Amino acid sequence: MDLLRTVARPALAAPFIADGIDALARPKRHADKFERVQPWLEKAGVPPVLHSDAELLTRVSGAVSVAAGLGLATGRAPRTCATVLAVLNVPLALVNNPVWAVESQDERKEALSGLMRSAAVGAGLALSAVDREGRPSLAWRWNNRRRLREAIAAAQAQVRAEYEPVVPARTAAASR
Template identity: 35%
Template sequence: MSLIRTVARPLLASMFLSGGAHAIMNPERLAPAAEPVVEELADVPAVPRDVPTAIRLNGAVQVVAGSLLALGRFQRLSAAALACTLLPVTWAGHRFWETEDADERAQQRIHFLKNLSMLGGLLMTTADTGSGPSLTWRLARRIPSPAHH
């Protein structure tokens, strides 16, 4: 594993470890912002209808996946899980377009864009093969294409 990957993964994971732990311990502080998003996702399987439970579940996934990413274990899967947790958090917590106060709108826009930046890092991590061949490359060489039959 390269030095850059060894350093970058814990750095990327740090926000999820901190935010996930906060969500687990203090769901009531996040509930007002999360409630509309939890209601919108109520029909999605595995999403709890109870807002504090949904917040804690999202936080637990962030702590577990963040820990795995930081340790370099199942990094592609853990990055994908973190990306999935980041979407509802960003949608619920940083709705800058709904804020009337200019200073608050600017702060929420910064947080929204920061989360998009972290999403970009997570998406790159899901594709990072650690300089090994990609799944697509490996499959292409093991499964003959229909043109060769």
């Protein structure tokens, strides 16, 4: 792993690890944030969640966030962990920065700024999710292997055609 990945992955994962640990230790604060935006989510079609379910959802989200964050930070399945964190980032960004739910202009600017920061982190996670560390994609490797097999088969056919002995018709008739 090169220096950039060694530094960038833990830096990208750190907020998710810290927030996940906080959600596991103190789920009530996170559940309260969720309950503030719950009426708007219900209007959008999300099923209602009881307070106890919100705390359980917070804990599960925190555990997933910690596990995926540690995986990304340590380089264990980094593409999968980055994908999980990118997907998890969307609802967290909406719950933590409810631009539509705040009323004062200053709070709206702060929520919008937080939403844009979350979008930037999500974009970084998306880039990390598609980073193959210089290795070719599975589709390229599949096509390359197919082309190599075809080239080997063509070369073998050419060698056989050039070096197989040609049996003259008289010799074949005489050998019978």
